[in-house]
Amino acid sequence: MIGQASTRTHLETTVRTTCPYCGVGCGVVAASDGKGGVTIMGDPDHPANRGRICIKGAALAETVTTTGRLMAPLIGGAEVGWSQALDLIAERFAQTIARHGPDSVALYVSGQFLTEDYYVANKLMKGFIGSANIDTNSRLCMASSVAGHRRAFGSDTVPGQYEDLELADLVVLVGSNLAWCHPVLHQRVMAARAERGTKIIVIDPRWTATCEGADLHLPLAPGADGHLFNLLLCHLYDHGLLASDFAPHVTGVDAALTAARASRAGDTGLSPADLERFLTLWAGTEKVVTVYSQGINQSESGTDKVNAILNCHLLTGRIGRLGMGPFSMTGQPNAMGGREVGGLANMLACHLEIENPAHRAAVQGFWASPVIAERSGLKAVDMFRAVEEGRIKALWILHTNPAVTLPEADRVARALAACDFLAVSDIRADTDTARLAHVLLPATGWGEKDGTVTNSERMISRQRAFLPAPGQARPDWWQLAEVARRMGFQGFDWTGPAEIFREYTRLSALAAELGSDFDISGLTDADYDHLEPVTWPHGRASARRFFGDGGFHTPDGRGRLVPVVARLPDATTPDYPFRLNTGRIRDQWHTMTRTGIAPRLSQHLGEPFLEIHPADAACRGLGPATLAEVTSPHGSAILRVLLSDRVAPGHPFAPMHWTAQTAPTGRVDALVPALTDPVSGQPASKSAAVSIRPFPAAWYAFAVARNDLNPACEYWAKSRAAGGWHLELAGMAAPADWTDWVGALFGTEPTVALSDRARGLQRFAFTENGLLQGAIFISTEPVLLARSYLAGLLGKLAERPLAGRPGIDQPDPGPTICACLNVGLNTILRSLADGTSPSVRALGKALGAGTNCGSCRPELAALIHRHSHREAAE
Numbered sequence: 001m002i003g004q005a006s007t008r009t010h011l012e013t014t015v016r017t018t019c020p021y022c023g024v025g026c027g028v029v030a031a032s033d034g035k036g037g038v039t040i041m042g043d044p045d046h047p048a049n050r051g052r053i054c055i056k057g058a059a060l061a062e063t064v065t066t067t068g069r070l071m072a073p074l075i076g077g078a079e080v081g082w083s084q085a086l087d088l089i090a091e092r093f094a095q096t097i098a099r100h101g102p103d104s105v106a107l108y109v110s111g112q113f114l115t116e117d118y119y120v121a122n123k124l125m126k127g128f129i130g131s132a133n134i135d136t137n138s139r140l141c142m143a144s145s146v147a148g149h150r151r152a153f154g155s156d157t158v159p160g161q162y163e164d165l166e167l168a169d170l171v172v173l174v175g176s177n178l179a180w181c182h183p184v185l186h187q188r189v190m191a192a193r194a195e196r197g198t199k200i201i202v203i204d205p206r207w208t209a210t211c212e213g214a215d216l217h218l219p220l221a222p223g224a225d226g227h228l229f230n231l232l233l234c235h236l237y238d239h240g241l242l243a244s245d246f247a248p249h250v251t252g253v254d255a256a257l258t259a260a261r262a263s264r265a266g267d268t269g270l271s272p273a274d275l276e277r278f279l280t281l282w283a284g285t286e287k288v289v290t291v292y293s294q295g296i297n298q299s300e301s302g303t304d305k306v307n308a309i310l311n312c313h314l315l316t317g318r319i320g321r322l323g324m325g326p327f328s329m330t331g332q333p334n335a336m337g338g339r340e341v342g343g344l345a346n347m348l349a350c351h352l353e354i355e356n357p358a359h360r361a362a363v364q365g366f367w368a369s370p371v372i373a374e375r376s377g378l379k380a381v382d383m384f385r386a387v388e389e390g391r392i393k394a395l396w397i398l399h400t401n402p403a404v405t406l407p408e409a410d411r412v413a414r415a416l417a418a419c420d421f422l423a424v425s426d427i428r429a430d431t432d433t434a435r436l437a438h439v440l441l442p443a444t445g446w447g448e449k450d451g452t453v454t455n456s457e458r459m460i461s462r463q464r465a466f467l468p469a470p471g472q473a474r475p476d477w478w479q480l481a482e483v484a485r486r487m488g489f490q491g492f493d494w495t496g497p498a499e500i501f502r503e504y505t506r507l508s509a510l511a512a513e514l515g516s517d518f519d520i521s522g523l524t525d526a527d528y529d530h531l532e533p534v535t536w537p538h539g540r541a542s543a544r545r546f547f548g549d550g551g552f553h554t555p556d557g558r559g560r561l562v563p564v565v566a567r568l569p570d571a572t573t574p575d576y577p578f579r580l581n582t583g584r585i586r587d588q589w590h591t592m593t594r595t596g597i598a599p600r601l602s603q604h605l606g607e608p609f610l611e612i613h614p615a616d617a618a619c620r621g622l623g624p625a626t627l628a629e630v631t632s633p634h635g636s637a638i639l640r641v642l643l644s645d646r647v648a649p650g651h652p653f654a655p656m657h658w659t660a661q662t663a664p665t666g667r668v669d670a671l672v673p674a675l676t677d678p679v680s681g682q683p684a685s686k687s688a689a690v691s692i693r694p695f696p697a698a699w700y701a702f703a704v705a706r707n708d709l710n711p712a713c714e715y716w717a718k719s720r721a722a723g724g725w726h727l728e729l730a731g732m733a734a735p736a737d738w739t740d741w742v743g744a745l746f747g748t749e750p751t752v753a754l755s756d757r758a759r760g761l762q763r764f765a766f767t768e769n770g771l772l773q774g775a776i777f778i779s780t781e782p783v784l785l786a787r788s789y790l791a792g793l794l795g796k797l798a799e800r801p802l803a804g805r806p807g808i809d810q811p812d813p814g815p816t817i818c819a820c821l822n823v824g825l826n827t828i829l830r831s832l833a834d835g836t837s838p839s840v841r842a843l844g845k846a847l848g849a850g851t852n853c854g855s856c857r858p859e860l861a862a863l864i865h866r867h868s869h870r871e872a873a874e
């Protein structure tokens with residue numbers, strides 16, 4: 001049963017809860033009117049955001065609809081009761097373990113899991129099944145940071161707090177597009193900068209919105225970060241910045257320096273002047289925070305890069321004190337909680353270690369479990385290899401979509417299709433992964449379930465329900481506990497997440513006795529329902545930071561500098577000469593199963609694209625807005641060409657968000673090789689070697705439709721529009737009869753047709769009682785039309801729907817920049833041209849742009865910047 005658009009009636013409520021998207025972990029106030037209407041606002045009392053919110057958070061109300069939701073358990077596509085579905089999973093897991101041993105089954109979970117979900121999954125797998133074959137998508141995300149922290153600090157502990165980014169005099173953002181990926185924290189940094197003149201340096205091969213507010217952008221050669229931080233280490237040492245008071249707290253300085261001396265300035269690809277400025281600023285600023293994210297972690301030497309950064313902070317003692325330290329940004333809402341609760345295949349709960357017999361014995365004793373996993377389980381990429389090779393025969397995937405997001409995604413999808421037994425828990429039935437499941441379980445989603453999450457600065461916040469569960473959906477923890485009980489295991493009888501959380505806090509007390517820093521036992525008697533956001537460890541500001549006075553979790557208590565022999569990614573080959581960078585866009589979340597529902601989140605960038613330097617495009621014969629066919633040894637993709645000098649020649653960029661549901665040829669992980677960091681097992685998702693050539697399109701089309709259409713052509717991408725859908729289409733051969741073809745696509749005869757065969761143009765409209773139901777514009781060239789204007793006509797009386805653009809009296813707003821107040825590029829440019837709005841503030845006053853969530857402010861600033869440069873040049 002799949003949900004239809006419906007309102008759900010229940011009681012009127014207002015709750016304080018936490019945003020389900022990024023690791024900033026903003027508090028939101030969610031109100032439900034009891035008739036299906038929901039409003040979301042930033043929580044003014046939450047310390048992470050103090051009322052701020054970004055566009056994804058602001059659009060949450062539009063995404064909690066029941067449309068498209070999975071409402072009941074399915075076996076082989078047929079609806080069944082919960083008992084039948086859970087019995088089947090328990091039976092197949094038990095049978096497989098009996099025949100092939102505990103390592104023949106696995107769980108693959110998610111950094112979007114609540115801590116309570118994670119706790120139950122780990123207890124089941126590591127404590128009762130007796131295998132550590134449980135890994136999480138955080139392997140694709142945080143694993144290199146975890147491994148780097150453990151090598152340097154002896155534990156996976158983030159030393160700092162968000163406040164440090166506000167107190168710093170220099171914030172270095174390396175491999176982080178903070179403005180788009182952690183917008184509220186970015187706004188906090190920009191506000192601090194306005195107040196105290198913080199210097200900001202962005203290190204990224206690509207120019208991003210984050211560079212707009214920065215003092216320096218270092219467009220380094222892809223993957224050269226290890227060299228850059230090695231050079232910094234040598235510079236710091238040579239300029240006498242080894243902190244004499246901190247030196248007794250660290251070891252490994254000499255070996256780290258020896259390794260670092262092999263790095264050369266030329267390796268970084270930076271100009272000598274830029275490099276010098278970076279070295280001098282970093283060396284000369286005591287209060288420096290180095291923030292890093294996927295440009296560092298997602299690399300075949302990600303752990304080394306993390307340590308190259310940590311080395312510089314350890315050498316100078318700039319760690320764990322106000323306004324200074326390394327800061328790993330977590331991606332998902334509970335990536336940090338997953339690390340604390342031992343979600344990775346190589347960890348136990350509460351920062352305890354699987355390799356340590358005393359830790360294992362303590363956890364086993366606490367759980368009163370028959371067994372305990374004795375060695376690390378398979379890490380994500382290896383886990384799916386084991387599925388492919390038939391070593392894992394029963395797999396349960398919860399809250400993640402690996403058929404889209406793992407490297408070599410086509411291969412992963414094939415392995416899943418061939419797996420003996422696959423169970424999937426999701427909120428939707430139609431994800432690329434869910435479609436392959438034998439058993440599909442409906443999960444309650446955000447707003448319908450209760451639990452806790454930990455953000456990037458170790459702050460634990462509650463997620464609270466304010467909507468009833470749709471259909472038969474049940475929480476993930478409950479599904480896991482029910483299967484455990486059905487497998488005959490004791491200790492899974494909780495009545496709700498509060499009891500699970502309490503058990504977890506008690507385990508943390510035991511961990512603390514064994515020397516772990518993760519101790520939340522002070523929360524054991526806390527009122528779970530009213531739990532306020534709380535940072536561990538509790539106490540004064542200085543107590544909330546780690547390692548300011550040493551006290552590392554290594555055997556000798558000293559922090560370790562790790563020798564890093566930096567290396568660049570393998571050279572590209574003549575067959576695959578481009579290095580493809582991948583990542584995120586401002587308004588979408590991963591595989592778009594939630595953000596894709598809100599029309600306003602598709603207005604900013606609604607189609608998969610390849611951001612490519614004009615010189616590369618010219619030498620490959622790619623015109624603007626044409627389609628490129630991108631190929632690697634693992635698969636291929638067709639992407640819209642976006643010419644831009646924000647990327648360097650040879651290094652195009654493509655976003656990761658599209659799926660078989662939204663653009664079947666736009667899945668970039670089909671291209672990415674399953675190359676992993678040897679220490680962390682994290683895949684290198686930012687450097688696929690690819691070839692690029694024009695997709696031989698005989699025709700292009702743009703369509704708007706009230707109903708969801710299923711096109712049959714080589715290229716299509718669809719997104720939600722206010723009154724229906726947007727579609728981009730292309731094909732390699734024109735159909736014999738366009739009228740027949742569009743009739744089949746829309747399921748009805750067109751009511752208006754326009755054709756200009758000489759120019760290869762065909763236009764059709766579909767109306768009912770004069771109201772526009774759909775329109776399609778076909779051309780032999782990329783279609784240039786006022787897209788948002790056309791979508792706005794859906795369902796309305798349309799006098800000239802095939803004109804494709806507004807009348808002269810109605811100016812075309814152009815592509816959306818501010819999605820909250822729906823302000824287009826052309827409107828902004830007009831306002832800049834007439835001289836009334838020379839600043840972001842003035843644009844806000846004149847047009848409203850940027851005045852709601854503020855996510856578009858960096859882009860507004862960039863437009864003003866470019867406009868004033870053009871004026872100066874004229």
Ligand SMILES: Nc1nc2c(c(=O)[nH]1)N[C@H]1C(S)=C(S)[C@@H](COP(=O)(O)OP(=O)(O)OC[C@H]3O[C@@H](n4cnc5c(=O)[nH]c(N)nc54)[C@H](O)[C@@H]3O)O[C@H]1N2
Pocket residue numbers: 022023141174175176177178180181182203204205206208221222223224225293294295296330331332581582583584585586587588589590686
């Ligand atoms: N809008 C939005 N926000 C999100 C998410 C989302 O899906 N959408 N997802 C969340 C999650 S789970 C995560 S993990 C975070 C990720 O947050 P970020 O890590 O900030 O985002 P990415 O776009 O993956 O990559 C960051 C940058 O790394 C750069 N990069 C690529 N190669 C290199 C390199 O060799 N060196 C350096 N220095 N930089 C390089 C890319 O050009 C890119 O701009 O975002 C979180 N926030």
Ligand SMILES: Nc1nc2c(c(=O)[nH]1)N[C@H]1C(S)=C(S)[C@@H](COP(=O)(O)OP(=O)(O)OC[C@H]3O[C@@H](n4cnc5c(=O)[nH]c(N)nc54)[C@H](O)[C@@H]3O)O[C@H]1N2
Pocket residue numbers: 110111112137138140141142294298331332398399400401402405406425426427428431443444445446476582583584589590591592593594656668669672685686
């Ligand atoms: N090329 C490339 N690939 C990447 C990356 C990259 O930068 N480049 N980044 C990587 C990173 S950092 C990450 S974090 C991953 C993210 O990749 P994924 O985790 O695979 O992506 P999501 O779309 O977040 O998948 C979450 C799934 O959970 C479902 N869901 C939502 N709510 C619930 C719920 O409450 N319960 C359950 N059971 N299901 C629910 C959603 O419908 C969706 O199917 O992608 C990785 N892949």
Ligand code: SF4
Pocket residue numbers: 019020021022023024025026049052053054055056057058181182183184185
């Ligand atoms: S910055 Fe945006 S996506 Fe991230 S937690 Fe805050 S509101 Fe949610």
Ligand SMILES: [Mo]
Pocket residue numbers: 140141142331332
């Ligand atoms: Mo992530």
